[in-house]
Amino acid sequence: MDGQISESTVKEKTKCQSLSHNNVRDLVDSVDAFLFDCDGVIWKGDSLIDGVPETLETLRSMGKKLVFVTNNSRKSRSQYAKKFRSLGISVTVDEIFSSSFAAAMYLKVNDFPKDKKVYVIGEEGILEELELAGFTGLGGPEDGKKTALLRPNSFFQHDKSVGAVVVGLDQYINFYKLQYGTLCIRENPGCLFIATNQDSVGHLTDLQEWPGAGCMVAAMCGSTQKEPIVVGKPSTFMMDFLLKRFNIPTSRMCMVGDRLDTDILFGLNAGCRTLLVLSGVTSISTLEDLSNHIQPEYYSSQVSDIPQLLSAATL
Amino acid sequence: MDGQISESTVKEKTKCQSLSHNNVRDLVDSVDAFLFDCDGVIWKGDSLIDGVPETLETLRSMGKKLVFVTNNSRKSRSQYAKKFRSLGISVTVDEIFSSSFAAAMYLKVNDFPKDKKVYVIGEEGILEELELAGFTGLGGPEDGKKTALLRPNSFFQHDKSVGAVVVGLDQYINFYKLQYGTLCIRENPGCLFIATNQDSVGHLTDLQEWPGAGCMVAAMCGSTQKEPIVVGKPSTFMMDFLLKRFNIPTSRMCMVGDRLDTDILFGLNAGCRTLLVLSGVTSISTLEDLSNHIQPEYYSSQVSDIPQLLSAATL
Structure with a gap:
């Protein structure tokens, strides 16, 4: 033995x-x-x-x-190409596959209707890739400035034409976005829940690790009690x-x-x-x-x- | 059959x-x-x-x-007693068991050292109950105003004397708090991860449901890859x-x-x-x-x- x-x-x-x-x-x-x-x-x-x-x-x-x-979904492919160039490496957009691009491509290959909108809990890269693929994105960094306060008789409105929520790393995460995304997934019939990835932490700055997309995705799983479609590694x-x-x-x-x-x-x-x-x-x-x-x-x-x-x- | x-x-x-x-x-x-x-x-x-x-x-x-x-951990027991009174019901503090109180009592019955601090991802109620039980709380609504931006060479400092992170419902949730709590749990030896509860959503206003503590707790599980000690129902x-x-x-x-x-x-x-x-x-x-x-x-x-x-x- x-x-x-x-x-x-x-x-x-x-x-x-x-x-x-x-x-x-x-x-x-x-x-x-x-x-x-x-x-x-x-x-x-x-x-x-x-x-x-x-x-x-x-x-x-x-x-x-x-x-x-x-x-890392924070940047689009062209933003990554720029980063490569700034570091002295020549890389074309076609050589880059970011999870922001993957989210847009998932919608494209699955014939996501162009008249439906996509709510984004994430950063600029996702919004840019959605736009390049011909989709209408909402949310993103813009909604990081908004607040959702728990006041009597206040009613949180969300867009009923949102057909997908894409969640990625979001340094501007807040209660407003969490409620927005949760309402779309819970109340809009057939609304997709797409995660760019589920990395728990990432080396987002030189000196230390930070919560990754896995943190924001888990938050949305916690409130919706649903599991996402993951498009990244x-x-x-x-x-x-x-x-x-x-x-x-x-x-x-x-x-x-x-x-x-x-x-x-x-x-x-x-x-x-x-x-x-x-x-x-x-x-x-x-x-x-x-x-x-x-x-x-x-x-x-x-x-x-x-x-x-x-x-x-x-x- | x-x-x-x-x-x-x-x-x-x-x-x-x-x-x-x-x-x-x-x-x-x-x-x-x-x-x-x-x-x-x-x-x-x-x-x-x-x-x-x-x-x-x-x-x-x-x-x-x-x-x-x-x-609901947003209020302390005395804040709940006040709410009961405002609704015309007379209830004593001793008759109230909120998950904010439960979090403080969990630390008390487990002899949490008084020289250690408690980082709070949550609201006023938790901080108040911690203080009444003789513990030092950090974070809470105060840290909802802080920002943690991903800049090159910036280093996010956290208090090494934090021995527990308590996570509850937090309408001021942000990336700063998520990074703070994650660093404490990942880097402070023996740091406890306590959840007031894991309700996915709650009727936090009259007209609709909102993401509950289960959302914030799941976010922390996502970044730390750890499971919390739950003190509420x-x-x-x-x-x-x-x-x-x-x-x-x-x-x-x-x-x-x-x-x-x-x-x-x-x-x-x-x-x-x-x-x-x-x-x-x-x-x-x-x-x-x-x-x-x-x-x-x-x-x-x-x-x-x-x-x-x-x-x-x-x-």
């Missing part, structure tokens, strides 16, 4: 390998596209992580397709969309991320190769903890290990 | 009886204390429900002990406290409420008699719906049915 246990433990351990000069070439050669998470992989808050430009350049020069997949909605657009089989994609429960799970759910980087929220001890059942194929300290190990492998 | 099914269905149905002149005397005679929920039973928003003063007077004249148990913490104070066995108490998942469950959990009134959030169709598994012993349209049926029984 003991022998069996230790054998299976060894097997478990060999499943997740440290990226090294022995295996990096195999990984890179067997992959046509690299999907990068952004926060904790490309940048941390507003600081670029070391060696990112060289890494992306190396992979591009090898003919690899690059896609940047982020659960680890849901495979974005992956299905990517597949159609690039026509690359998921087995020839590698998901690179810093989170086990979103990035790596997303990659595993979709049948991708997976690489965990330790430059974000996950530590080696969390990865190796017995309570963790999400095992990436490879792990490494940061993305710049890829070109460095490739050089070492060539020597 | 068919016969067995219909027999068990009949049994299920006879379990919950409509209060009538045939059974009201049995119920009242077998009970020493009536525990009343407030919202939807005594009042709706700021309007008294018909016949309440006469009902309470009748029961008092029969020597029954009356206790008012509310999950249906947790029996308040009941254990009541038992010690009044020395009346729960089998001789009757819980009267308008909610199945808090009031009636609370009564059933504690071994009380139970009476559901239909003057609040629960309709007869919800009660009789097959998906509902919480069955009170009796139901009636409103509390004033008690004296009316008693009179009819005497005739």
Whole structure:
């Protein structure tokens, strides 16, 4: 019995390998596209992580397709492209898949009626993507200035033509928005409840973590007693969309991320190769903890290990 | 097989009886204390429900002990006593058990250190009860005016001496409070996470329902990935406290409420008699719906049915 246990433990351990000069070439050669998470992989808050430009350049020069997949819904794709440029990296809008874009695309592929409105508990990025997709968004930062006070005989009005509530990270969250979204979901027949993602916390500034969209989404689950449709990682909605657009089989994609429960799970759910980087929220001890059942194929300290190990492998 | 099914269905149905002149005397005679929920039973928003003063007077004249148990944490016990008085009902502070008081009592009976602070996501009632119990509260409505903006290099400071976060209904909920409470629970060793209650919505104004404490509590569960200690209904913490104070066995108490998942469950959990009134959030169709598994012993349209049926029984 003991022998069996230790054998299976060894097997478990060999499943997740440290990226090294022995295996990096195999990984890179067997992959046509690299999907990068952004926060904790490309940048941390507003600081670029070391060696990112060289890494992306190396992979591009090898003919690899690059896609940047982020659960952060605060920005639209064009706002993310601007952020990449400000950090000295040239990325096109088409290479970016943010959960704000995913929310708009979910409505589009599901033929959401153009005469219905979308109430947004979230920031500018969601509103911008909705508009680009031809939908009418309400709420967002604007409603962060409004108040809903509990006064006798006051009646809170909401728009009966709202057919979907999209909830993402919202630093302007307030009781007004919570009541607005709750009324739409509870009272407008067939109103959709869409979550950009459910990350509990995120490295939204350089120095610390903050409540993520999972906080606002949970609040709405608490008041409506309903579960949302999730369009960001680890849901495979974005992956299905990517597949159609690039026509690359998921087995020839590698998901690179810093989170086990979103990035790596997303990659595993979709049948991708997976690489965990330790430059974000996950530590080696969390990865190796017995309570963790999400095992990436490879792990490494940061993305710049890829070109460095490739050089070492060539020597 | 068919016969067995219909027999068990009949049994299920006879379990919950409509209060009538045939059974009201049995119920009242077998009970020493009536525990009343407030919202939807005594009042709706700021309007008294018909016949309440006469009902309470009748029961008092029969020597029954009356206790008012509310999950609404916005007010302290003395603020509730004032509300009762403004509605023309005389109730003492000792007869009121609000979830704001329960939160303070939970800390007291568990010897929460006086040199530790309590961060409050909630309103004045919680802060007042904490102070009366000798604890130092932070946050509350005051922090509703503060903002936490996601700026590069800004660092959100929190008090390391916070040993408990109490979360209740909060119409001034914002990102600042969510980050403050999340940091305390995630970073202060041993910090307690206490929920006054988890009601999804509540009739906070006369005309409509609003997100309840369950919304704010869920938000904190979402960001901390922890489950709270619940002190309000249906947790029996308040009941254990009541038992010690009044020395009346729960089998001789009757819980009267308008909610199945808090009031009636609370009564059933504690071994009380139970009476559901239909003057609040629960309709007869919800009660009789097959998906509902919480069955009170009796139901009636409103509390004033008690004296009316008693009179009819005497005739």
